[in-house]
Amino acid sequence: MPPAEATPAGEPPLPVGDQAEVVGRSPWYLAYLRLRRNKIAVAFGVLFVLIVLFCLAAPLWADHVAHTGPNQNHLTEQITIGGKKTFVVAPNGIPIGPGLHSKFLLGADDNGRDVMVRLMYGGRTSIYIGVMAALITTLLAVAVGLVSGYYGGFTDAALSRTMDLIWAFPVLLLGIALGTALSVGGLQIGPLSVPADSLWIPILIIGFVYVPYMARPIRGEVLSLREKEFVEAAVAQGKGPIRIMFTELLPNLISTIIVFFTLNIANNMLLEAALSFLGAGVKPPNASWGTMIADGEDRLVTAPHLTIVPGVMIVLTVLALNVFGDGLRDALNPRAKIRMEH
Amino acid sequence: MRKLRKVAVLSLASAVAAMVLVACGGGSSSSSSGTEGGEINGTLTSFPDYLDPQLSYTLEGWEGLWNVYVPLLTYQHGNGEETTKVVPGLAQSLPDISPDGKTYTLTLRKGVKYSDGTPVKASDFPYAIQRLFKLDSGGAPFFENIVGAEDYANSKADSISGIKADDATGKITIQLLKPSGTFENELGLMFAAPVPRSTPLDKDQTNTPPPSTGPYMITNVDAPNSYTLERNPQFKTLQAAGASDVPDGHVDKITVTQNKNQSAQATAIEQNQNDFMVDPPPADLLPQIESQYSDRFRFQDSINTYYFWMNMTKPPFNDVRVRQAVNYAIDPAALNRVFGGRLHPTQQILPPGMPGYQEYKLYPGPDLNKAKALLAQAHPSDMDITVWTDDEPDRKRIGAYYQDVLNQLGFHTTLKIIGGDVYFTTIGNLKTPDLDTGFADWFQDYPHPNDFFEPLLSGNSIHPTNNNNYSQTNIPELNKEIADLDTKQLSDPGVEDQYAALDKKYMEQAAWAPYGNEKFTTFTSDRINFDNVDFSLLFNLDYSSFQLKG
DSSP states (O other), X not given: OOOOOOOOTTSOXXXXXXXXXXXXXXXXXXXXXXXXXXXXXXXXXXXXXHHHHHHHTHHHHIIIIIOSOTTOOOSSOEEEETTEEEESBOTTSOBOOOOSOSTTTTOBOTTXXXXXXXXXXXXXXXXXXXXXXXXXXXXXHHHHHHHHHHHOHHHHHHHHHHXXXXXXXXXXXXXXXXXXXXXXXXXXXXXXXXXXXXXXXXHHHHHHHTHHHHHHHHHHHHHHHTTSHHHHHHHHTTOOHHHHIIIIIHHHHHHHHHHHHHHHHHHHHHHHHHHHHTTSSSOTXXXXXXHHHHHHGGGTTTOTHHHHHHHHHHHHHHHHHHHHHHHHHHHHOTTOOOOOOO | OHHHHHHHHHHHHHHHHHHHHHHTTOOSSOOOOOBSOOEEEEEESSOOSOSSTTTOOSHHHHHHHTTTOOOSEEEOOSSBGXXXXXXXXXXXXSOEEOTTSOXXXXXXXXXXXXXTSOBOOTTHHHHHHHHHHHTTOTTGGGGTTBTTHHHHHTTSOSSOTTEEEETTTTEEEEEBSSOOSSHHHHHXXXXXXXXXXXXXXXXXXXXXXXXXXXXXXXXXXXXXXXXXEEEOTTHHHHHHTTOTTSOOOSSSEEEEEEOSOHHHHHHHHHTTSSOXXXXXXXXXXXXXXXXXXXXXXXXXXXXXEEEEEEOTTSTTTTSHHHHHHHHHXXXXXXXXXXTTTOEEEOOSSSOTTSTTOOOOOSSOSOOHHHHHHHHHHHOOXXXXXXXXXXXXXXXXXXXXXXXXXXXXXXXXXEEEEEOHHHHHHHHTOTTSTTOOEEEEEEEOSSSOTHHHHHHHHOGGGOOSSSOOOTTOOOOHHXXXXXXXXXXXXXXXXXXXXXXXXXXXXXXXXXXXXXEXXXXXXXXXXXXXXXXXXXXXXXXXEOGGGOOBOO
């Protein structure tokens, strides 16, 4: 019996000879196999999962290890380090740095708040905003892309020009403008009322400003897909436009959407950090990695850990999502050239 | 009255000294050599509230406007305590005060012109006072004691009957309803600076400031980013009229720009890209600046009080026990750390250095248990409160600290952070929703304890807009005490003690939660003749003293 033919690492050996049998594999399984082969993408995917788990463990760390909340001030408290009492914040205002002490493992900030606890809670906020904003962007972009691409004509022109209008503004400037405008009175649209200090303000802003960046390539794909035979067949069968969009077009867009969604989370987290740093995102004293960097900005000389720690977390998370997203793109649609460009 | 005469004699002496200095080409209190002319740049963290002399009521505003608008009386230039002395400005001399203390007579200097060439007239003074009332200015309460002011404010009269101004002779007579121990100081405030009658009566002129009478004029305003001062070509008319207590400037142009990043401001000064900063360097850089740039950095005394206001008109702070609980819970030593050690801890209204200051402590602590016990007794009906502060870095931290303390007491708080340039006008507008409690500070307008009671704590000072009584404190018996004390001279026996007692009475009612008095700094670039830079106890940095090195 001839030896089994060598297969790429990670895939089961191909059956040969009399045992040869064609095994049907779904596109998803093939994508999974391709992704599994991309060790770097998998490693960064695991890193992202670890970061999420780290952030989800915030209450456990706060309650059982640090014994303090993310917004709790300890300006005049002392802790014992090496048998010696040390102020959490020295009388001249300089906070304690990182060290191997259960409380204040990553040091304290200007208000004597535990940086480790704030980092974990801040991560929850940043990731939550990233994911929820990506969901909003995706929902809106898919709706716009499908309707615009499928109907064409005036509908397409109107929606595309609207997208162009949003696209014309630099993302950060538009985010700052909206964030500043909504930071005083919040958002009031009919029965919908969002308080100014709600996390939903940055979520909605970020979710909104990225819509054209996803809607435009989706529209392009829909334009191409609607000329395919299977769409013509569906029309011939008497299917309505909505049904065609959801049963014929959307399944063919899923891989693109998944990749965009992943990359969009990374972009959203970066934008959240930038907006919060500039005071137009998450409102203090709530922790996010962006607000933590802003809080540490005035302590770059005497307490650089205040900016370095959340900065490193943003870099790691965004890097993890981008590399994993690229891997996912290669796995789902190796010929695609999907990028979040802005 | 005796004190007033002493001031007059001192003023005369200083006027003679200043004339000698002016004649020698100096003009400032220092004799260090430097060059005339040139341009310098300064930065501040929050743009002034207004650049209109009748409206501005922040230190940022007054610091810039002090050398632009000269009232009939003004404050001496120089350093330390001498800067609290009232001296003649546009008036020829200090006022003649009638024996009953109710009539003030002044005479305008002759031949003085505004920066646009318009002659300064005696009638410009009552016009400025009228503007205060038409603009609902925070400075209006200082002049409510003038006969007819109330009728004018209520639109029952076309002018203020208690002010007579004769443009031909320059004579100005002011009739008061009752004697005032502070009116001379109040005439020296920026609010009373004459402006031409072409200035709109009821419109903020921040973007097009009225022409100036001081050594500088405002030539460009890009609110809230920057404003520019340039030498007033007509200032020579004021000098020629003998106003020796108002020194000329040295540099030709001063551009003041807002920069929210205090580290960047300080670093720019270190690198000589920026020449001065209005606010102190951040605590992060303070030790390094203090040691490395001792030749161009120094701490400065300042008469001020930092406090948390609590709205006494509605729950939960309408209950004295709740306000006392907050006072027990606040830790001035903790807040001192936020200021990088620049705060003198306090729990009283009057700051050290102010007549009437006598140290005491009613709420020893911090004592969270006592605070919680008081709250339990009070059992307030509303525990959902909004905490207000502005977006300057240390104030955000103060807000975060205060919110945490209130949360520990069991309140459900929302922290509201708004721009420093609009903060005080926002919390000073009674229509602003959710005005519960928040950050405030107060720097003396003039060296009289009344300045910490009348505008900030008297029920008569509660105004719909530009309100400074943020707690909306209105305790009738204490209102009366403020009014009675205002009729007395500070030099009268026992008056300072009465102010000290008044301080205690307000703190027994826990009208505020005071926590500190801030020290300021002067930090300039290497281009500036540092020895020449003056710091006023009322207006902080004196821009007329800025001079480039020779």
